[in-house]
Amino acid sequence: MWETLFWGAGLRFSEALLQAAPTILVGLLVAAIVRRFLGYKLTFDLFGGNSRRGLFQAWLIGMLLPICSLGAIPVIRELRRAGLAGGTIMAFALAAPLFNPLSLLYGLTLSEPRTIIAFAFCSLIVVTIVGLVWDRLHPQTSQAEPPPPPVPYGLKRMLSLVVFAAREITGASLVYLLAGLSGVVLLAVILPHGSLSSSMSHENLWAPLVMTAVALPAYATPLLAMSQLGMMFQHGNSIGAAFVLLAFGAGMNFGTIAWMWRTYGLRPSLTWVLLLLVVVVGLSYGVERPLYPADAPAADHTHAFDVYCRPFAATTPDPFHEALTKLRQNLGLHEVVAACALATLMVIGVTLRTCDRRGRVEAWLERVPPAAESRAGGFDFVVPGWAVGGCIAVGIVAFSVVGCFAFYPPPSEVFEEMRIAKAEALSAATSGEREQAEHWLAICDDWTRKLQVGVYLRKGGLSDYHRMKAHVLREKLELLEHEVAERDADAIRHLNADIDRAYGRLRRAYEQEL
Amino acid sequence: MMILLSRFRIGALCFVPLLVAGCDSLEPELAAGDAEHHFPEHRPQNFTDGVRAVRSRLAKLSAEGAAQNRQQFARQGQELRDIIQWLPELAAETDLRKADWDRVHAASRRLAGRWGNFSARLAGNSSANAVPVTSEMEGDLAELDRLAQIVDSEGP
Numbered sequence: 001m002w003e004t005l006f007w008g009a010g011l012r013f014s015e016a017l018l019q020a021a022p023t024i025l026v027g028l029l030v031a032a033i034v035r036r037f038l039g040y041k042l043t044f045d046l047f048g049g050n051s052r053r054g055l056f057q058a059w060l061i062g063m064l065l066p067i068c069s070l071g072a073i074p075v076i077r078e079l080r081r082a083g084l085a086g087g088t089i090m091a092f093a094l095a096a097p098l099f100n101p102l103s104l105l106y107g108l109t110l111s112e113p114r115t116i117i118a119f120a121f122c123s124l125i126v127v128t129i130v131g132l133v134w135d136r137l138h139p140q141t142s143q144a145e146p147p148p149p150p151v152p153y154g155l156k157r158m159l160s161l162v163v164f165a166a167r168e169i170t171g172a173s174l175v176y177l178l179a180g181l182s183g184v185v186l187l188a189v190i191l192p193h194g195s196l197s198s199s200m201s202h203e204n205l206w207a208p209l210v211m212t213a214v215a216l217p218a219y220a221t222p223l224l225a226m227s228q229l230g231m232m233f234q235h236g237n238s239i240g241a242a243f244v245l246l247a248f249g250a251g252m253n254f255g256t257i258a259w260m261w262r263t264y265g266l267r268p269s270l271t272w273v274l275l276l277l278v279v280v281v282g283l284s285y286g287v288e289r290p291l292y293p294a295d296a297p298a299a300d301h302t303h304a305f306d307v308y309c310r311p312f313a314a315t316t317p318d319p320f321h322e323a324l325t326k327l328r329q330n331l332g333l334h335e336v337v338a339a340c341a342l343a344t345l346m347v348i349g350v351t352l353r354t355c356d357r358r359g360r361v362e363a364w365l366e367r368v369p370p371a372a373e374s375r376a377g378g379f380d381f382v383v384p385g386w387a388v389g390g391c392i393a394v395g396i397v398a399f400s401v402v403g404c405f406a407f408y409p410p411p412s413e414v415f416e417e418m419r420i421a422k423a424e425a426l427s428a429a430t431s432g433e434r435e436q437a438e439h440w441l442a443i444c445d446d447w448t449r450k451l452q453v454g455v456y457l458r459k460g461g462l463s464d465y466h467r468m469k470a471h472v473l474r475e476k477l478e479l480l481e482h483e484v485a486e487r488d489a490d491a492i493r494h495l496n497a498d499i500d501r502a503y504g505r506l507r508r509a510y511e512q513e514l
Numbered sequence: 515m516m517i518l519l520s521r522f523r524i525g526a527l528c529f530v531p532l533l534v535a536g537c538d539s540l541e542p543e544l545a546a547g548d549a550e551h552h553f554p555e556h557r558p559q560n561f562t563d564g565v566r567a568v569r570s571r572l573a574k575l576s577a578e579g580a581a582q583n584r585q586q587f588a589r590q591g592q593e594l595r596d597i598i599q600w601l602p603e604l605a606a607e608t609d610l611r612k613a614d615w616d617r618v619h620a621a622s623r624r625l626a627g628r629w630g631n632f633s634a635r636l637a638g639n640s641s642a643n644a645v646p647v648t649s650e651m652e653g654d655l656a657e658l659d660r661l662a663q664i665v666d667s668e669g670p
Contacts, residue, residue, distance in 0.1 A: 465615050468606040505609065513612045 005189055007319035008310045012188035014327055015307075016181055019221045020070045021338035023097075024177065026396060027071025028165040028345070031078045036160045037389025040082040040147045047084050047092070050142055054088040055131040059124055062096030065393075066400040068221045069097040069253045070180045074165075074173045076259065083144025086264055087131030090272060094251045098123050101400045102407055103222035109456040110230040110449055115291050119243055122283050126247060130275045138268045149366040153382050160365045162345070163352065169342065170349030180255025183217030184308075193313045196305035200237040202292060207238035208284040212277065215248035218308050225250035230449070231304035234471075239291045240284030247280045329439050408454035411510045418447040422503055425477075426496045429484045437484045441477050448474050451510060459514065469509045473502040556593045561604040561618075565662040567597050568625070569655055576645050579636050591633045598626045601658070608665045618661055625654040 034043050047061065048054030067075065072093045079089045099107075099120060107116040135141070151160040196214065200207045220228070225246050232242045260269040311326065312319050352361060425440035448470045456462045476499045483491040558564035571594045575587065601622040605615050628651050636645055647655075 463612070463616075464602070464619055465606070465612045468602055468615075468619075472603065472606045502607065505606075509612065 001314055004312050004314055004316055004319045007323040008312050009185045009188040011311050011323035011326060012184050013181055016184045016219050018335045018339055020068055021335055021342050023068035023071040023221060025338050025341055027067045027074050028168055030065060031074035031168060032161040032164040033389045033392055034078040035148060035164055036151055037385045042386050043082040044084060047088055050085040055091045055128050058088045058092035059095040059127050062092045063099050064397050065096055066100035067096050069251060069256060070177050072096045073176045073255055073259060074168050080263060081145040083142045085135055086141035087135035091127035091131045093256055094127055095123055097222055097250045098246055100222050101404055103226040105404055105457060106223060106453055107226045107229060109453040109462060111233045112293060118291055119246055122243060126279050129279050133275055134272055137271055141264060151365050152368055156365050163361055166345045166349035166352055169345050170353055176255035176259050179258040180219055180253035183254040184219050186217050187308045188310055191309040193310045194306055195309050197302060200241045202236055202238050208240035208244050208281055211241035211244040212248060212281055214308055215245050217254060218249045219253045220249040222250055228304045231302055235302040237302060238288060240288040243284045243287055244280060404457055408450050408457055410454055410458060411451060414447055414451040414454060415507055418444060421447060429480055429492050430496060432487060434484050438481060441481050445474055445477050466509055469506045473506050476502050557600060558597060561608050561665055562662045564597055564601050564604045565658045572647060575636060576647050579645060595626060595629060598622050598629060609668050610665060614661055614664060617657060621654045621657045625651060
């Protein structure tokens with residue numbers, strides 16, 4: 001029992017950390033750009049200073065940057081140093097993780113576009129109301145710090161980014177990141193295996209409140225939250241609960257709250273959380289009926305929220321081995337690369353903190369070279385820090401848009417991958433290997449979604465016919481997963497044939513009828 | 515400080531077992547219940563059955579109306595609506611091409627809307643006389659029949 005809890009919590013912690021690694025890395029890069037390239041003055045102006053439009057600008061900038069609620073932590077620490085008001089900073093912290101180009105595209109294709117746009121608008125209402133009221137209740141929260149001395153252009157300036165990121169990831173930001181991930185561990189300990197499978201139905205009046213209790217400690221990357229939203233719409237779950245999941249699950253975590261507590265004190269933090277609860281939960285009940293699709297099929301349960309519960313039942317024989325297997329199976333290449341980069345930064349950070357406590361490296365980086373060394377002349381002119389920083393920031397956004405094309409490949413590539421995954425899944429199902437079957441079925445399911453988004457991205461739209469063909473295959477994959485769990489050999493054989501046919505029709509639809 | 519610490523310890527000692535053991539009591543039934551996906555009993559096996567079911571249920575409801583048993587009428591009316599809405603999904607499980615599927619989709623949407631108005635008329639009809647199905651609904655049914663024939667002719 002204790003072993004199951006321990007390794008279950010460990011698995012959830014590791015999964016969340018790996019999923020967050022790419023967006024934490026982007027967050028560190030953005031924070032370093034703010035500090036070393038944009039500078040505090042320009043950042044302050046970019047976020048609208050401490051005027052009322054600052055809330056809108058913070059929301060807009062947050063929407064464009066591909067960071068998660070953990071990746072937002074180093075950024076908001078820099079925004080605080082730049083002298084921005086608490087309302088503006090928290091508006092950014094809440095809005096930035098909600099959407100990014102990858103997740104927005106996913107949401108527009110696989111969820112209800114009308115609902116996703118309404119959710120984005122609701123998030124603007126939330127940050128505006130909460131930010132305005134909070135700034136009014138707690139004025140004078142801005143506290144600018146003197147900007148760091150400029151770093152001379154060239155290699156030193158680029159190196160200063162790495163040094164800052166390395167110190168940040170081994171300093172206070174690390175503590176807040178761990179605080180953020182502690183929520184995932186808490187849920188993995190207290191929520192029994194599969195216990196949220198039937199608590200978010202549209203008929204359940206308490207669904208938004210139950211989701212609030214789960215989503216506040218939970219951590220979800222923007223893409224995970226969006227895929228869960230898609231599943232909620234597919235299963236006819238509560239729309240209000242879906243909004244709460246996006247606002248709290250993706251938008252904030254324990255780390256954000258801990259930072260706020262440490263920075264502004266207990267009362268202002270509690271005020272912020274209470275205001276958020278009132279506005280988000282109020283809106284969630286407000287949107288439940290208007291946004292609920294009339295023809296949504298209400299399913300009796302969903303596995304969308306299993307990731308917030310204990311991963312193993314109490315009877316699991318070898319939880320350590322299970323955890324290791326699951327972790328290996330779910331690892332993505334981009335997560336591994338980002339985790340390695342983070343680990344490298346941590347090694348550099350620990351080395352700097354151990355060997356250079358006085359900041360001699362920074363002093364060396366900030367030392368201005370003699371004038372003769374500084375310019376070669378001609379076309380070799382000095383590009384100002386704000387221009388380089390701006391280009392990198394715009395580059396991050398542009399890269400994430402371009403990344404969409406790689407993440408959502410064209411149908412021909414998808415079918416090549418799906419063919420392999422389907423063969424593995426059906427073969428595992430036939431031979432009764434439940435874990436293998438579940439693993440490959442999930443991959444198949446994921447590819448059907450990527451197929452839809454990929455076509456939407458390239459064609460600018462997706463017909464109801466193509467959506468339905470993918471939906472039919474997903475339904476059959478889900479049925480097979482249940483039959484494998486039930487070990488019903490006849491039903492499995494029957495479904496295998498059904499899935500083969502549905503796959504053939506899907507392929508024909510996407511290859512010949514687009 | 516000591517008092518705070520001891521309060522914290524007592525709180526933690528009470529809280530953790532409560533969370534772990536208390537919630538665990540839920541586990542057996544939930545762990546066993548990777549709850550099954552149930553299709554409602556009135557869900558047709560395939561598209562052709564669905565079209566047949568729509569026609570027969572519509573005929574029955576328009577003949578009987580709601581005069582005798584309002585509750586039963588409401589339930590059967592809802593079931594008919596469900597079946598109409600399932601038709602596009604059932605059609606997607608056949609080899610119908612996109613153009614034909616689009617026709618099924620459009621017909622089922624129109625029919626669902628028209629059934630809404632028609633069922634209100636049936637519910638308001640206090641006599642036991644049958645209310646004839648409107649010509650627009652007949653048109654949609656004929657279109658669905660034609661598409662069901664195409665599916666039948668293509669075989670399983």
